[in-house]
Amino acid sequence: MARFSVDYSLNARDPADAKDKAFEICVEQSVEFPFDLVTDPFIRSEVVGQTESLRKLKSGRYIAHISFHDDTAGKQFTQLLNVIFGNTSIKPGIRVESIRPSAAILDLYKGPRFGAQGIRKITVVNRGPILASALKPLGLGARELASLAYRLALGGIDLIKDDHGLADQRFAPFRERAARCAEAVARANRQTGRTCAYVPNVTADSADVIARARFAKANGAAGVMISAMLTGFDAMRQVANDPRVDLPVIFHPALAGSFTASAQSGIAPGALYGRLARLAGADASIFPNYGGRFSFSKEDCSSIAENCACRMGAVKKAFPMPGGGIGFQNVREIASLYGEDVILLIGGGLFRQGPDLAKSIRELRRLAACFS
Amino acid sequence: MARFSVDYSLNARDPADAKDKAFEICVEQSVEFPFDLVTDPFIRSEVVGQTESLRKLKSGRYIAHISFHDDTAGKQFTQLLNVIFGNTSIKPGIRVESIRPSAAILDLYKGPRFGAQGIRKITVVNRGPILASALKPLGLGARELASLAYRLALGGIDLIKDDHGLADQRFAPFRERAARCAEAVARANRQTGRTCAYVPNVTADSADVIARARFAKANGAAGVMISAMLTGFDAMRQVANDPRVDLPVIFHPALAGSFTASAQSGIAPGALYGRLARLAGADASIFPNYGGRFSFSKEDCSSIAENCACRMGAVKKAFPMPGGGIGFQNVREIASLYGEDVILLIGGGLFRQGPDLAKSIRELRRLAACFS
Numbered sequence: 001m002a003r004f005s006v007d008y009s010l011n012a013r014d015p016a017d018a019k020d021k022a023f024e025i026c027v028e029q030s031v032e033f034p035f036d037l038v039t040d041p042f043i044r045s046e047v048v049g050q051t052e053s054l055r056k057l058k059s060g061r062y063i064a065h066i067s068f069h070d071d072t073a074g075k076q077f078t079q080l081l082n083v084i085f086g087n088t089s090i091k092p093g094i095r096v097e098s099i100r101p102s103a104a105i106l107d108l109y110k111g112p113r114f115g116a117q118g119i120r121k122i123t124v125v126n127r128g129p130i131l132a133s134a135l136k137p138l139g140l141g142a143r144e145l146a147s148l149a150y151r152l153a154l155g156g157i158d159l160i161k162d163d164h165g166l167a168d169q170r171f172a173p174f175r176e177r178a179a180r181c182a183e184a185v186a187r188a189n190r191q192t193g194r195t196c197a198y199v200p201n202v203t204a205d206s207a208d209v210i211a212r213a214r215f216a217k218a219n220g221a222a223g224v225m226i227s228a229m230l231t232g233f234d235a236m237r238q239v240a241n242d243p244r245v246d247l248p249v250i251f252h253p254a255l256a257g258s259f260t261a262s263a264q265s266g267i268a269p270g271a272l273y274g275r276l277a278r279l280a281g282a283d284a285s286i287f288p289n290y291g292g293r294f295s296f297s298k299e300d301c302s303s304i305a306e307n308c309a310c311r312m313g314a315v316k317k318a319f320p321m322p323g324g325g326i327g328f329q330n331v332r333e334i335a336s337l338y339g340e341d342v343i344l345l346i347g348g349g350l351f352r353q354g355p356d357l358a359k360s361i362r363e364l365r366r367l368a369a370c371f372s
Numbered sequence: 373m374a375r376f377s378v379d380y381s382l383n384a385r386d387p388a389d390a391k392d393k394a395f396e397i398c399v400e401q402s403v404e405f406p407f408d409l410v411t412d413p414f415i416r417s418e419v420v421g422q423t424e425s426l427r428k429l430k431s432g433r434y435i436a437h438i439s440f441h442d443d444t445a446g447k448q449f450t451q452l453l454n455v456i457f458g459n460t461s462i463k464p465g466i467r468v469e470s471i472r473p474s475a476a477i478l479d480l481y482k483g484p485r486f487g488a489q490g491i492r493k494i495t496v497v498n499r500g501p502i503l504a505s506a507l508k509p510l511g512l513g514a515r516e517l518a519s520l521a522y523r524l525a526l527g528g529i530d531l532i533k534d535d536h537g538l539a540d541q542r543f544a545p546f547r548e549r550a551a552r553c554a555e556a557v558a559r560a561n562r563q564t565g566r567t568c569a570y571v572p573n574v575t576a577d578s579a580d581v582i583a584r585a586r587f588a589k590a591n592g593a594a595g596v597m598i599s600a601m602l603t604g605f606d607a608m609r610q611v612a613n614d615p616r617v618d619l620p621v622i623f624h625p626a627l628a629g630s631f632t633a634s635a636q637s638g639i640a641p642g643a644l645y646g647r648l649a650r651l652a653g654a655d656a657s658i659f660p661n662y663g664g665r666f667s668f669s670k671e672d673c674s675s676i677a678e679n680c681a682c683r684m685g686a687v688k689k690a691f692p693m694p695g696g697g698i699g700f701q702n703v704r705e706i707a708s709l710y711g712e713d714v715i716l717l718i719g720g721g722l723f724r725q726g727p728d729l730a731k732s733i734r735e736l737r738r739l740a741a742c743f744s
Contacts, residue, residue, distance in 0.1 A: 024665070031509030032537055034720045043511035047543075072510060074541035076577045078602040082537065082626050086599065089629030090660050090696075092667040137403030138444060139415035165404055165454065169446035171419075205448045205606040207579065227458065230450040232604030234577040254454050257461030258630045258638040266630040288462050293396070295464040324462075348406045 003067040004102040005052060006084050011093035011264065012062050015054070022051040022064035025094065028087050030072055047072060063097060070104050077109065077234040077280060085267065096267040099275045106313035112283040113240055114248040115316025116309075116341060119283055122222055122248065123158045124195045128340050129368045131361065132321065134347040135181065136163035142172040146180035153188030153196040155357035156365070159343065160185060161225050162201035164252045174200070174212055175219075182220035197222030199250055202239070209235045213245040223247050223283070227254035233280045240281025248283035250321065260300070269300040274307020277318065284319040284343055289334060292325025298337065305338055319343045328353060328360075331367040344368055375439040376474040377424060378456050383465040383636065384434050387426070394423040394436035397466065400459050402444055419444060435469060442476050449481065449606040449652060457639065468639040471647045478685035484655040485612055486620040487688025488681075488713060491655055494594055494620065495530045496567040500712050501740045503733065504693065506719040507553065508535035514544040518552035525560030525568040527729035528737070531715065532557060533597050534573035536624045546572070546584055547591075554592035569594030571622055574611070581607045585617040595619050595655070599626035605652045612653025622693065623654035632672070641672040646679020649690065656691040656715055661706060664697025670709065677710055691715045700725060700732075703739040716740055 008025055012018035026049030027035050038044050046069050053065045073080040085096050101109070114122070123130055133152050135145045145166070152160050160181070168174040178200040185198040202212035202224045209231050213224045224247055228236040240249045253273070259266040267276070269287065277285040285308055288294030290301045305320040323345030326334060335344065346364065353360035380397055384390035398421030399407050410416050418441050425437045445452040457468050473481070486494070495502055505524050507517045517538075524532050532553070540546040550572040557570040574584035574596045581603050585596045596619055600608040612621045625645070631638040639648070641659065649657045657680055660666030662673045677692040695717030698706060707716065718736065725732035 028665075030537065031511060032535055032719075033509035034724060037720065037723055038509055040511060043509055047509070047511035071541055071543065072537070074539045076539055076580070078575055078577050078599070079537075079539035079541075081602055082539070082575070082599065085629075086536065086602070086626035087629070087666075087696075089627050090625060090632070090666045090668075091629065092633065137405035137410055137415055137419070139403060139412060139419035163404055164458065165402065165444070165451075167446040167448055167451035167454070169443055169451075171443065203450055203454070205450050206582075206604070206610045208448070210578075227450070227454065230453055230458070230604065232578070232602065232607060235604060238578045253462060254458035255461050257457075257459070257463065258633070260462070261464065261630070261637045262633060265633045293400075294459075294462045296462075324459075347404075348409065351409055352406060 002070045002102040002104045004070060004073070004105050005065055005067040005100045007097040008064050008066060009057055009095045009097050010062055010064060011060055013060070018054055018062035018064065019051070022054055022066060025049065025064065025088055026051060026066055029083050030068060032087060070102050073105065075108060077237050078232070080105065081233060093264050095263070095265050096271050098268070098271050101279060101312065103313060106315060109237065109279050111278045111315030112281055112318055114283045116319045119248050119319055123197050125158050129335055130158045130319070130343040131364055131368060132159035132161060132343050132345045133157050133350050134161050134163045134345065135166065136347060138163060138165045138169070139171050142177040142180045145172055145177055146184040149181040149198060150184035150188050151357050153185045154192060155361045156194065157196060157361050159197045159199060161199040161250065164201055164203065164225065164227055164254050166201050167203060175215060178216050178221060179219045186220055199223040199225050201225045203227040203230055203252070210239055210242060213239045213242065213247070217245050217247050221247065223250060225250040225252050227252040228280060229255040233276070236282065237280040249281055250284045250286060251277040251282035252286050253288065268303070269296060270303035270307035273304040274310070275312065278308065278312065278315055282318050284321045286321045286323055286345060288324040289322035289326055291330060294324050302337065305342070309341065321345050323347065328364065328367060331364060332370050335368040335370055374442045374474040374476045376442060376445070376477050377437055377439040377472045378468055379470040380436050380438060381429060381467045381469050382434055382436060383432055385432070390426055390434035390436065391423070394426055394438060397421065397436065397460055398423060398438055401455050402440060404459060442474050445477065447480060449609050450604070452477065453605060465636050467637050468643050470640070470643050473651060473684065475685060478687060481609065481651050483650045483687030484653055484690055486655045488691045491620050491691055495569050497530050501707055502530045502691070502715040503736055503740060504531035504533060504715050504717045505529050505722050506533050506535045506717065507538065508719060510535060510537045510541070511543050514549040514552045517544055517549055518556040521553040521570060522556035522560050523729050525557045526564060527733045528566065529568060529733050531569045531571060533571040533622065536573055536575065536597065536599055536626050538573050539575060547587060550588050550593060551591045558592055571595035571597050573597045575599040575602050575624070582611055582614060585611045585614065585619070589617050589619050593619065595622060597622040597624050599624040600652060601627040605648070608654065609652040620655035621653055622656045622658060623649040624658050625660065640675065641668065642675035642679035645676040646682070647684060650680065650684065650687055654690050656693045658693045658695055658717060660696040661694035661698055663702060666696050674709065677714070681713065693717050695719065700736065700739060703736060704742050707740040707742055
C-alpha cells in the first residue's frame with residue numbers, strides 16, 4: 001500500500017529527543033490521539049505516520065522523513081495539505097522542507113496542464129527568459145488598464161498580468177477589465193505579429209474563481225492568475241483541471257508570506273512555491289525575488305527555481321516567476337541566477353524607465369539575455 | 373466615503389523610519405506601484421492607504437493605524453484579506469495586530485449567524501462553559517465513530533465534533549459518518565432528554581464544502597466545522613451565510629499556525645481567531661490552548677477570548693473554543709481564565725480518564741464549573 005512523505009526539520013537536543021519529536025508529528029498529523037490509547041492494530045501500524053529516517057542537519061536541528069498512508073489524505077487536496085502541515089503548523093520550530101507525493105497522489109493531481117514548455121508555446125518565446133509586466137495601479141479604469149496593456153504588448157513584452165490587487169472593484173470590474181485588456185492585447189498582436197499573452201487575476205470568492213476563469217478563457221485571455229492562499233489551494237487545482245478553462249495558471253503569493261517568514265517554521269520556499277504550487281496545478285509560480293523589497297534570500301530563490309523544475313513523477317515543470325522590486329540595474333544578475341527558464345516579472349521597475357515602453361522593453365530584453 | 377483600517381506593528385529605528393515603513397504598507401497594500409509614478413489625484417489621495425496614526429510600542433517597535441478605501445476590497449472577502457495582509461505578509465517584521473472593519477464592510481459580511489448565544493440555545497446550556505469533545509482517531513469506521521458519539525452524548529457531553537482529520541477517507545466516508553453520528557447523537561438525546569450537538573467536519577475541496585454542509589443540515593447535524601485556512605476563508609463565510617445550511621460554524625485552525633508563529637510577523641492571535649474568524653462567520657473559534665502541546669501563551673489565549681466577544685458593529689459574539697492537550701489536571705485553571713463564556717474542547721484528555729465516559733464527563737463539568 002502506498003504512502004507519501006514529508007521532510008520536516010525540527011529543533012531537538014539530541015537524537016533521542018529528535019526521535020520523540022518526529023513521533024509527535026507522526027501522531028499529530030494522522031490520528032491526533034494519544035498513541036497509547038490507540039488499540040486498533042491497523043491504525044497503530046498503518047494510519048499513524050511513520051518516521052522513515054532521521055538525520056542531523058546541524059547542532060540542535062534535525063530532518064525527519066515521515067511517511068503517511070495515502071488513504072489518510074482521502075483524495076482531497078485540502079486534506080492532503082492538512083496531513084502535510086495542519087496542526088503541526090501551530091507547533092513551534094517545525095518546518096516542512098520537502099514534499100514527496102506517492103505515485104497515486106501524482107496520478108490524482110497531475111500538476112500543471114501546460115507547464116513551462118506549454119507557456120513557451122503560447123507566448124512563442126522558444127528560448128531565453130520570458131518578460132512579463134503587470135497592469136497597475138489599482139484605481140485606474142478598465143479602459144486605462146486596457147490602454148496600458150496595449151502599449152506594453154505593442155512595446156514587445158511577452159506576458160502581461162493583472163496586478164494581484166485588481167479583483168472586481170468598481171474602478172475596473174473584472175469582466176469589463178478582462179475583456180477589454182484581452183481585446184487590447186489581441187489588437188496589438190495583430191499589429192506586431194507577436195503573441196503577447198494577457199493573464200487576468202481571477203482570485204475571487206468561492207465559486208466566482210472558476211466562473212471568472214471560464215469568462216477569461218471565453219474572452220481571449222491566455223492564462224489566469226490565482227492567489228491560492230486567499231482562495232484556498234484547491235480552487236487553483238480546480239481551475240487548472242477545468243476543461244472549460246484550459247489555460248495556464250499562475251500562482252501568486254498574496255497572504256502566503258507567513259509560511260516563509262522563518263527558517264525554523266512554516267513551509268520552505270522550495271516546497272511551497274515549487275512542489276506544492278505545481279502539485280496544485282501552477283504552470284508558473286510568482287515569488288518575491290531576493291534583493292528587492294521582500295525578505296527572500298538568493299538561496300530561497302534558487303531553491304524555488306530548482307523545485308519548479310525538479311523531477312516529480314510525470315508532473316510538468318513550472319516556470320519560476322520572480323518579481324517584486326526588480327529594477328533594470330539588477331536584471332543582468334537576476335537573469336544569470338535563474339538561467340533562461342524563467343519568467344521575469346517587472347512592474348514598477350519598467351515604468352520607472354520612462355514613457356517609451358518599447359525602448360525600455362528592448363533594453364530589458366538585452367539585459368535579460370545574458371544568461372548564456 | 374468610508375474606509376476600514378488595520379493596526380500593524382512594525383520594526384523601525386525611530387519615528388521617521390516608522391513613518392516611512394507605514395507608508396510602504398499604505399502603498400504595498402493598495403496600488404503596489406511606485407508612489408511618485410502615480411499621477412491620478414484620486415488614486416493618490418483616496419486609493420492609496422493612509423497612515424491615520426503612529427505610536428511607539430516599545431524600543432524599535434511601532435504601531436501604525438492604516439486606513440484603506442472600502443472600494444479597494446471590492447466586496448469580496450478574498451480581496452479584503454488581500455488588502456489587509458496580501459503582499460505585506462511577505463515582508464519581514466510586520467504583524468497585523470487588529471482589524472477594524474467599516475460599517476459598510478460589517479453590513480456586507482455580518483459575521484456569525486448564531487453567535488455564542490445561538491450556540492447556547494442549540495445546546496441548551498444556559499450558563500457555564502459548554503463541554504465539547506472530538507470523534508477520533510482517524511482510521512475508525514463510521515459505525516465505530518457513531519458508537520463513540522453515542523457514548524459521549526449518553527455520558528452528558530454538550531457538543532461533539534469530528535476530529536479535523538476526518539475528511540472523506542475510505543475508513544469513514546463523510547456522508548456515512550455524518551449521517552450515522554447525527555443519528556447516534558439523536559438517539560442518545562432521546563434517551564437522556566438532553567440536547568447534545570453533533571458537528572461534523574465539512575472541510576473539503578472547493579464546491580464540496582457547501583455540499584457537505586447542506587448534507588449535514590439535512591441529516592440532523594447541529595453545526596459544521598471548517599478549517600478555513602485549508603478551504604480559503606471565503607468558503608467558511610459562504611457556509612455561514614447559506615440559508616440551506618443555517619447552522620452554526622466552528623472555525624478550526626489547521627494550517628493557520630504559520631500566521632501566529634512569531635510575535636513580529638503574521639497575524640496576532642486575537643485578530644485571526646477573534647475578529648477575522650467572526651467576520652467570516654465563525655460562531656465559535658477553535659484555537660490551541662496555552663500550556664498544552666502547542667505554542668500559544670496565556671496572553672494570546674486571553675486576547676482571542678476578548679476578540680471573540682469585543683464590540684464590532686452588530687456582529688455577534690463568537691465562543692472561544694480552546695483545545696489541544698487540555699487535561700483534567702488543568703481544567704480548573706483554564707476555566708477560570710476564560711470564565712463561563714467558553715467551549716472547552718477536550719479530546720484525548722477525556723478518553724485518558726478511562727472507559728466510563730459518563731463519570732469522566734461529570735468530573736469534567738464539576739472542574740469546569742469553578743469560573744464563578
